[in-house]
Amino acid sequence: MYRTHTCGELRVTQVNEMVTLAGWVQTVRKFGAITFVDLRDRYGITQLLFGEELNTVLDSNPLGREFVLQVQGKVQERSNKNTHIPTGEIELNVVSFAILNKSAVPPFTIQDDTDGGDDLRMKYRFLDLRRNAVKKNLELRYAVNRSARNYLHENGFMDIETPFLIKSTPEGARDFVVPSRMNAGQFYALPQSPQTFKQLLMVSGYDRYYQIVKCFRDEDLRADRQPEFTQIDCEMAFVEQEDILNMFEGLVKQIFKDVKNINYADQVERMTWEDAMWQFGNDKPDIRFGMQLANLKSAFLKGGKIQANGELINGAGFGVFDNAETVLAIAAPGCAEYTRKQTDELTEWVKRPQIGMQGLVYIKCNADGTYKSSVDKFYAEEKLKAIADAAGAKVGDLVLILAGREERTRKAISDLRLEMGKRLGMRKEDVFKLLWVMDFPLFEYAEEDNRWVARHHPFTSPKPDHIDIMINNNPLIENADKYLEHPYSNIKANAYDMVLNGNEIGGGSIRIYQRPLQEKMFAALGMTEEEALHKFGFLLGAFEYGAPPHGGIAFGFDRLCSILGGSESIRDFIAFPKNNSGRDVMLDAPSAIDEKQFDELQIKLNLK
């Protein structure tokens, strides 16, 4: 061993002990005839003192930043203590030292507030990983990993590895494929998730399965997506939805306790997907604050019906509202005093391409009881008050109203609500609010093919009450314009998402476990019998031999870690992430391969 102690370990109780440390040179400070060096390792920083004699040696062997150093010396109490670091009361009076390895000058500083840009830090990721800020993230990731494993172990779950070289069954996302040399012309696929395998394990009787496992999706990368990502993947047999919700809110609470020392004692709230869409405009609401939506007019169905027909706003001669499919409002608390400049800025904000609205209507609920609006000429004050009341506004609030096509407007008002919540300090980083969103639609309508697609995945069961609707109706959509009237559009799934502070951290469902229902599902998604058998014959086959009722969940491990770490970016929590083009710039991968490899795999390029 090159050391007797780590650089984070020594305290005044060890004064006068002879010790050996090894680590990296963080800083070198020369004061006349003596030199102070901060030596860093994974565990901390210890101050080294090179006295007069060694100082001469240092002169001919100068230390640079990031040199790897081994030192022997005596622990002594510092005269000038540093209360900011755990080793700040001592220093090491160096007796001898060895430079284990030199370092070129690093391309950026190894500090919390580094001077390195994103690209440089990615290229030299091995240096970026030395920074405390990144190290803390990976430590948190490991702590979450450990906590999850312990909880699942104590609850009888077994870690069972599922294969990585599987069969390509593109359905939803695109597969990464792997040419097989031994079976020329054929390909493996990398798993998008171990979904079908964990279901097979349930059929096999392993009634509590988990895995922390890499998954792969070949998608065009939006910001903060990775082609390979990690899931905490779980499945249980002989359970109903309630059992799964209880088990896995327990998991997340345990992680809070172990990793953040937060005692999450509250009941985890639950909300139907319809309520989430109706009240918050999206399916993963941040419920750290209110500011719910008022639906002044809507094309969106709730309980299978349109419940806001616009009677409050229609017919006043304001074409924007009259002609809109949807009009939605929120009441920003205490913002009635916003200046013209501020409301203009908000208007610009919603007109940005990312939001894409034509404009913003506001109503100020003034302290003196009057109402002032950007649409005063269409709506009398009484009407403005009625609208403001409908939006739940109180005196001093600012009502913000958006109008337009349903989907875009709902997304825009949801984004505006989050933005206002942020500006008003209502999205506190140290507050964590969990939420189950439930009763998702089982199907989504795919316009391009005029057919149904699975909102979650093809293995999700309908709610028990809705199984008959699915079985007794033909999935065919005869009139594309009226797809909303097709019975399938109202089938709800036995599915649930776990949402943390406005982020989906996990999702799952109770699965189909009867072959006929699974076949019906494949048919509903437009698969022929032959296709279904070719792709999922093994699963249909398994359901013939005593499949138990089962369900599960998968957590996005990268995302969960980033939220717990208070970061927007999952990349900060992955040791070796890829960039937005799916490249590892450090490795320079992907890259060309040899002729010999093409030859052995019996494939060739076919570049357009």
Added chain:
Amino acid sequence: MYRTHTCGELRVTQVNEMVTLAGWVQTVRKFGAITFVDLRDRYGITQLLFGEELNTVLDSNPLGREFVLQVQGKVQERSNKNTHIPTGEIELNVVSFAILNKSAVPPFTIQDDTDGGDDLRMKYRFLDLRRNAVKKNLELRYAVNRSARNYLHENGFMDIETPFLIKSTPEGARDFVVPSRMNAGQFYALPQSPQTFKQLLMVSGYDRYYQIVKCFRDEDLRADRQPEFTQIDCEMAFVEQEDILNMFEGLVKQIFKDVKNINYADQVERMTWEDAMWQFGNDKPDIRFGMQLANLKSAFLKGGKIQANGELINGAGFGVFDNAETVLAIAAPGCAEYTRKQTDELTEWVKRPQIGMQGLVYIKCNADGTYKSSVDKFYAEEKLKAIADAAGAKVGDLVLILAGREERTRKAISDLRLEMGKRLGMRKEDVFKLLWVMDFPLFEYAEEDNRWVARHHPFTSPKPDHIDIMINNNPLIENADKYLEHPYSNIKANAYDMVLNGNEIGGGSIRIYQRPLQEKMFAALGMTEEEALHKFGFLLGAFEYGAPPHGGIAFGFDRLCSILGGSESIRDFIAFPKNNSGRDVMLDAPSAIDEKQFDELQIKLNLK
């Protein structure tokens, strides 16, 4: 929850409780007006009693094997107890039941001694996994996983995930590659191991890393190889070889304790590679028994010299020995009484193609002090005694001698030793003997290219004393016939294998951490500077910025589990293994992919 208890849980203390169970029908036994059903789940089997009334219901809803059943009933003490199972003192008097799912008649019996053949069980792996024999293996695997993680955690190791989509750097084994759609014409590779990443993590200061991780090698599959396999992958910084040996024999001892309840108190033995080859004929000796080799004549170097020149056997007119490159002997204890039939059978055994010898010479060390041999006409009894003495034979032993080309003969005598050990009951399944084999050659000679290849991998450091030999000599082999005289052939690696009962379960090394030495290594392996930079530029670059001394080890997790489970086959310890052609016969993978996939990936087939 579909149950209040599991099928392995109920005892007499629960008599008279009303409980609900769910599981699979193992057996149905009808006795007149009552029916006994064994209900099975992951935890055990509970006997169900269906009384007269329910029996009538059963008549119209007959239960079949592997039906999924939910039952409510009262626990009662059995009159006829079964002491073989933990629940054998009770049974459940069923009050009501529901068939949760039916089952077709399974293609083989779900029992320890199943009637299903290998192919059938692989196709229906989800049923095979129900068998207790397979379940025990996966449970053991999870126990090993858990034990390893706990030990490594307690010793300060961090689980850090490394990427799966990396760069193809074929060196040694063949990579599986993954075409990149977003970077058309380029490919990722799947990692053969996280070797370079764990070294980068050491450069980054994460001084104790581990991962239980899938690795991939596209090799022609020998029996019991899998294209994807799992490693316990570990690395440490600021350590010397001794630290690693101590840390990881600790790991294996902990696994013995946790998984097998074996207190492995002995010091783990160590042996140089040369001694292993000299005394046991291979580099992973089974040291549960002796029967070491006698080297009567050898071309194999020990300590850089040939130490057995054949003076004991040469010149007696026996051409087989005279002309052989190598003559090796073992003494099988107590086998002097072997009949002619038995020695003939052994001769046939060594002549099988798998062994490939021309014949077998034996010397019987008879109880009466005489020596009897198959080569009596060439060697006088005195000579036979001298040879037997050299082989370490005692009265009553049978000396077995093989002669031929060095490599093949050494392998053959090693196989013969193992075979005799087995026949003589010296390889006891419940005895575990660990061994470190050390000081491997750094290089192997590759005849086809007349160059050196890395025996372990290109990142392994030479022994400290041998670094100078490597640096100060040109790797070029000028005279292929005399490669053994090249200084490189005597360079030993700072590498070590952990061997358990004759199986390599782990291997590792102290790594090179200086750029110039690493460059020299790449050059020694025949890489141009350009190639080295293209393939491993990131690692060479990292070595510029303060790389610490480091080393590590990787355990073959599948193999370790199979040995601990007393099985020859790693496949039995993998939930969803592939067959010898790399196929998953359950999934029917690999398989053809769609035109659209080819199109998007911009590749096409080029079948020969």
